[in-house]
Amino acid sequence: MQPKRNTWQREAVRVELHAASGFVSAQDLHRRLKADGSTVGLATVYRALASLADTGEADTLQSPEGEALFRSCETTGHHHHLVCRSCGETKELASTVVEDWASRVGAEHGYTEIGHVVDLFGLCPDCAKRG
DSSP: OOOOOHHHHHHHHHHHHHHHSEEEEEHHHHHHHTHHHOOOOHHHHHHHHHHHTTTEEEEEOOOSSSOOOEEEESSSSOEEEEETTTOOEEEEOOOOOHHHHHHHHHHHHHHOSSOOOOOOOOHHHHHHOOO
């Protein structure tokens, strides 16, 4: 696969994503870029985010509402997330328990080469206090 060319638009998306706290949608990131005076288009934001996710520079997950969310990746390798539904605060979780569970469940049903996506959503302690 050819390495992606680092255009000013892709770099702007990378920088803004890194500045965001927690996961953000492409639309939210686009609004932030526009507020900062950028002329980058929404379709370009989507392409840049997909490219950053493909290269491991961004994490991506699907919100409970079905929207793709992204954030600057802090951990290389397979991992999972605990995400606050209110403020978006995110904790990266070690995957060993989930890996063991997924392998065990797959084996119980005769499946091999098990893959999975597991992200947990709830309220962080601060948001839970605010009620």
